[in-house]
Amino acid sequence: MDRDIILVYLEIIGKTICKESLEAITAAAQLGAVFGKRIAAVMVGDSPEQVDQVSSVVDLIIFVPSEDNYPETISNALATLFKERKAFCVVVASTSDGKEIAVRVAARTGACYISDVRSVSSEGSMTRSIYGGALLETVQAEMPAIVSIRPGFFEIPAAREGSVQIERENIDIPAPRCRVLEEIPEPADEDNLDDADVIIAGGRGMGNAENFGKLKELADLLGGAVGGSRPAIDENWLPRNRQIGQSGKIVAPKLYIAFGISGTIQHVSGIMGSGFILAVNKDPDAKIFSLADIGIVGDAAEVLPLMIAKIKEH
């Protein structure tokens, strides 16, 4: 039957299927439930060694052997599979590579494209952020569609009993035109922003790199991770993968402490799911206070060491 399958691309980072792709499986399963479609996971690479991670949560695994798994190659493979299998939908995690792949497949197949989906309704409409997170738009797509899934909005699927069929599909993929000469990994995180119960975040109000560095001491004290707003990343006080907000990570810790962050919509739309928010800013009219459970009006660089000392005393 035509258009009876949803393809989900599984991105491999290091040696495992990335968390964002597992979340995309859940989104695909929700679309599958609405429209009555089967879910096929697509893996591209030298071997499908990671199948155990997903074998119980999808209906089929399609493995495409390939020498590389860069976006150009993946896009070629997915566009071919989309046409051959007459897919109903292609679902991709909205990672850096995923966004590129999704648009390429959409442009090549003429399917419509919906980016950064954060929820799927029971009618199959999808919701995404616009204007830096200030508004949500809900869109209805004419299927078939290519959908990218915003990380952090769908659960990781729970493993079930069962095994799954693996189909090997040899696709003649043209040689890539872009040549990747070297891949330099980001230093591994010792603390993970995604899973942290406590996040200590700093912004421009920290003033300088030295003050900013002290956030780590508070984070260690509370067993948390350090993040920042865009100005802190632009000042190079923190690597880019630690940016919190619309163009960085969406987080939902139990406790979020913001030092010297004014609270632009782009930033606060990334912290709305937090359990408790404490904000420190010297401007009493800072926007962040309108959503913080507790606000302290004061110089963030002055408040931080006092807070560290008091918590140590406690």
Next chain:
Amino acid sequence: MNILVCIKPVPDESVDVSLDKDNSVVFSDASIVVNSYDRYALEAAVRIKESVGGTVSVISVSDYDAATPVLRSCLSVGADDAAVVQEDANEEREKWSLLGCASKALPYAPFDVIICGIESSDISYGETGIALAEYLDLPIVTRVVSVEAQANGKLMLIQETETCHRRIEVPTPCVLTFSKPDYEPRYPTIKSKIAARKSAITLIGSSGLIDDNGCPSSIGKTRRVAVSLPPQRSGGVLISEETAEESVNKALSILFEQNVI
């Protein structure tokens, strides 16, 4: 190298966006500016021109009057010429297909490199550069943070992803989408602003521009059915004691009391 940079005029990021009682989107007064990632794209293009020679053209698919001041600001920071494709309401085409067709008709065409920002700050689809590359059948590298033109005519790029940086060599012609590099784009001088004010901006009509080469268009296939406000939070206690120490004590006593820490 002849370089084309695609510019999207957007409301300044400080704009307050909200909904009125009919659920229509309303904006506070905000100036229309160059989308911030497009500024990085333009700066990268001007740096390539400065190192190996060539030209930098800028183009927008927009309303001519709205785009003119925005493109003038591009001319004042290194672009050599500017054009606007006036959107025609009857011609239901994606911006990227209009850009693709117009790119062939501009004075400095054919271009060796076309550069876009990774996404716009308003609707953030992030598809223009990538779809444009597919439409023109050119190689593309996304999320570039550094570019260098090599003697062999190829470009050496650094691409940034969440987990790594990749060093990539790409032949020209090609398309790049630019992320935030580790430098700030230049500012105009009074002299360059005055010169830009006198420059002509070419108007290109969209009708008749499309050379229907079989590229599929996805326009009209998604329909916005609702716009809503995201979940809101309300503010709690605002503490502003005599001294910072007193404020910290008060805040922490609440945190301890509520077992937050």
